[in-house]
Amino acid sequence: MSLKLTILGCHSATPRVNAHPTAQFLEIKNHNFLIDCGEGTQVQLRRYGVKFSKIKHIFISHLHGDHFYGLIGLISTFRLLNRESELHIYGPKGLKEIITLQLKLSNSWTQYPLLFHELTSTESELIYEDEKVEVYTIPLDHRIYTNGFLFKEKSGERKLNVNAISKYKEIKICDYQNLKNGRDFMLQNATVLKNETLTLDPALPLSYAFCSDTAYFSEIIPLIKNVNCLYHEATFLKDKEALAATTKHATAAQAAEIAQQAQVKQLIIGHYSGRYKNKEDFKIEAQEIFENTLLSIEGKVFEIN
């Protein structure tokens, strides 16, 4: 099992040539999620070879422009490409009104089902679930209502222990699914074979937490405890800690502090302010506190195993 994260944009505030606002594409258990959608995201998707048809669920953290101004364009492009499949959008209340007003005034309703799941809770909640993956909100501390998102694989099926099974001719292929589901096996002589003698533990489920935009906010720590990968915004370096506090953003050191306290396996930082020319400084600052810190870079793909 693995989790694949493509960085489409990782800069804050205004888009510039070669510096796009927040957008990420997450692949997890054959599910594909778009996280945030700043202006120009549809072009970034094309640039980095993400097929539009893969996108069925879009998560919007908050209604600052650098996180969603590209959404209406993407929705419109899906329409022009004759999309038929459902598109689900999860984001703050108000997003539906913004999008539908524009579709109405352009007389361009989508021919595909466009389904909004508007968020208002300030408590973490389960907002998506199927047999393989679940997604929870992570309420954040920003200037307006903002959620991060926690993507978690569900525990998979047990794996067949082929060597053990091969000793019993009575176990047929049609029994395998029951074994994967954890059931014991009874031989015709009434002997019960315990499931754990015939199967192996499933791979550990993976998890990814996206936290942007937010001030340093310790309340998220229990929600993201032990995740395999945490993306945490780091708009500033600690030289601008006061400005970070005023604008409700985090410094690289604060992102690392959160990662360290939550004992995550890996930290990725981004949402850099345009005032810093050398992104390596963010890594240096964070690594003083949390060693396994990586920089988000546009077009970079992180494989999380």
Place this chain on the structure above:
Amino acid sequence: MSLKLTILGCHSATPRVNAHPTAQFLEIKNHNFLIDCGEGTQVQLRRYGVKFSKIKHIFISHLHGDHFYGLIGLISTFRLLNRESELHIYGPKGLKEIITLQLKLSNSWTQYPLLFHELTSTESELIYEDEKVEVYTIPLDHRIYTNGFLFKEKSGERKLNVNAISKYKEIKICDYQNLKNGRDFMLQNATVLKNETLTLDPALPLSYAFCSDTAYFSEIIPLIKNVNCLYHEATFLKDKEALAATTKHATAAQAAEIAQQAQVKQLIIGHYSGRYKNKEDFKIEAQEIFENTLLSIEGKVFEIN
């Protein structure tokens, strides 16, 4: 006198890598006008070195996304850059609601005056005027309410005929403005010198007409008669004339037909459909009808004298 037009984007429908939707920057008599503002326009302005502070007036033709989805981002960026001067926006009714809803929900009102001039008339009207320039709407025929725009220099001052004036010591520098304004000059001996003996005709005022998006629509011809430069959309070639009619777009041949009938000096075409790989085909088709046809190309600057 000259008129300078920078093409920021000239493709229809969805933005792609190196193919941006409609936006143009027009410089005329030290005025600077942005015409349409598709997604990514702010990055195109940066790419082609247009100073944001120059933009005081933005004209939006219609509310299809490829003509205005970049506007909210540009307005937000002006805010982040601490703009103070007024920004005037001319466009269809509804545009103000779209923009203000997003500013409200992001709790990001502009600190600079944002002034909307909403358009509803289906007759040509004067929407901007000062001592040097006037701008009229050109009602077009598209699927939703759409205006083109006619930018006209006003007749300039007469030019001093330095040779003629130098013969009369009585004419002082303080008299020059009266001469430029067309007044005669009376010598102390009561002889009247006719203005045209002391001045030359002003340069002919220039005009630029922007017409996009629109079907072939002969009603615009009297409005754009004799303009120095006409930009007319040419989404399709004539192989798709039926599709052009259905979608209320024009072919290259139709754009040229309009140019020819309106006896304009120069035609620029654009708003190309992504289905055509070779843009030269548009030029070839148009030039069969109107020889002085040029192709819009991103980043290209047209100087119109």
